[in-house]
Amino acid sequence: MAFIRRYLLPRLIVYFLVIFVGITVIFVIPRLLPIDPIQQLIGKLSAQGTYLDPKAINRMIETLQELYGLKGSLWEQYVNFWGRLLRGDFGPSYYQFPVPVITLIKQSLPWTFGLLLTTTIISWIIGNILGGLGGYFSDKNWVKILDGVAMVIRPMPYYILALGLLILFAYVFPIFPLGGGYLIGGHVSFTFSSLLILLRHAFLPALSLILINIFVWFQAMKLFVQSVKSEDYVNYAKLGGVMQSRIVYKYVIKNAMLPQITGLALSLGQIFSGALITEIAFSYPGLGTLLYNAIFTGDYNLLMGITTISILVITTSILVIDLLYPLFDPRVRYR
Structure with a gap:
């Protein structure tokens, strides 16, 4: 019991705390980047001469936000991110769409x-x-x-x-x-x-x-x-x-x-x-x-x-x- 209380338990607490803080940081940092993957994709389609109806663009943006976990407020995205993470689902990749990240x-x-x-x-x-x-x-x-x-x-x-x-x-x-x-x-x-x-x-x-x-x-x-x-x-x-x-x-x-x-x-x-x-x-x-x-x-x-x-x-x-x-x-x- 002394080993668990004095040695094992403190290290397990630190272990899960480091994982929690680290994953929270990597959730926040990409959202501070000046790159919006959804707008980049729409910009590429427009640059290729593809005509997109404004309503179709809005539906595409909503769909992509759902796929990339960018829908809703920052807190809603954060909760959704942890839910997907616990299921081992990181969503699809952007630059190799629609291949899953995993x-x-x-x-x-x-x-x-x-x-x-x-x-x-x-x-x-x-x-x-x-x-x-x-x-x-x-x-x-x-x-x-x-x-x-x-x-x-x-x-x-x-x-x-x-x-x-x-x-x-x-x-x-x-x-x-x-x-x-x-x-x-x-x-x-x-x-x-x-x-x-x-x-x-x-x-x-x-x-x-x-x-x-x-x-x-x-x-x-x-x-x-x-x-x-x-x-x-x-x-x-x-x-x-x-x-x-x-x-x-x-x-x-x-x-x-x-x-x-x-x-x-x-x-x-x-x-x-x-x-x-x-x-x-x-x-x-x-x-x-x-x-x-x-x-x-x-x-x-x-x-x-x-x-x-x-x-x-x-x-x-x-x-x-x-x-x-x-x-x-x-x-x-x-x-």
């Missing part, structure tokens, strides 16, 4: 999930291993070389690295395709040749994310390890004759990993930073490209659908990591 998200989510999950895990593991060893053996030459490389790559914007990889490996040396997630007109299947095509198209986007994120984790882990290795219990273990390998892995790196575990959950927010830019640069068919199209066209429903899914994924991952934290840190269990 269908577009289902099509794009596996691409982003596969790209992000793979690159995040690979960069987190490699970055923490290199950072842990580099922080403890900071006087080694290979650590100094990695520090120099990190100083160059770490502050580099994602789009600069992505464009550099495209020019080098898709134009100068045409080893990989310029963009896309699969062959044009092709169908993904569970075969070895299909998997090779997928990996070939995903290699450059994944490499651009991994290269930067490895050095993000490397620098952070190195600082944590340098701080931990100066603690009294580490010095006591050295004086007690404990093996150096045990000190490195059991005493130093294990304790320095705790903030990195939290950072792993927070890194899923890359869809709004590096992953979005990377997907656009490589024309990768993920949520980042879909979100860009939604912003560009003023697609309210698609904007709210993508950001709602992102909020749910990020907050849930943080909650899971927070609940599993006592398994990694016994000090939390003792409290």
Whole structure:
């Protein structure tokens, strides 16, 4: 009972509060944009020379307002939005009308999930291993070389690295395709040749994310390890004759990993930073490209659908990591 009252319940309250506030914000922000999707659609029809009767225009506006959840006052729209959200209905997309938003998200989510999950895990593991060893053996030459490389790559914007990889490996040396997630007109299947095509198209986007994120984790882990290795219990273990390998892995790196575990959950927010830019640069068919199209066209429903899914994924991952934290840190269990 003490665990539920002191640890689980406060985190569940924060979890649902963050979701509520986040979804409310994404409901309000699109309505502050200077783009009216309904007026844009009518304007396009008029620009194409289509004659529309004034009564037909009014009926069309009412129908589209109902479809996009823009009918009624702001409060009525808000209540209607929550009702549709609880049913998993985000309405139709504007720029791919009349395809439902949830269908577009289902099509794009596996691409982003596969790209992000793979690159995040690979960069987190490699970055923490290199950072842990580099922080403890900071006087080694290979650590100094990695520090120099990190100083160059770490502050580099994602789009600069992505464009550099495209020019080098898709134009100068045409080893990989310029963009896309699969062959044009092709169908993904569970075969070895299909998997090779997928990996070939995903290699450059994944490499651009991994290269930067490895050095993000490397620098952070190195600082944590340098701080931990100066603690009294580490010095006591050295004086007690404990093996150096045990000190490195059991005493130093294990304790320095705790903030990195939290950072792993927070890194899923890359869809709004590096992953979005990377997907656009490589024309990768993920949520980042879909979100860009939604912003560009003023697609309210698609904007709210993508950001709602992102909020749910990020907050849930943080909650899971927070609940599993006592398994990694016994000090939390003792409290």
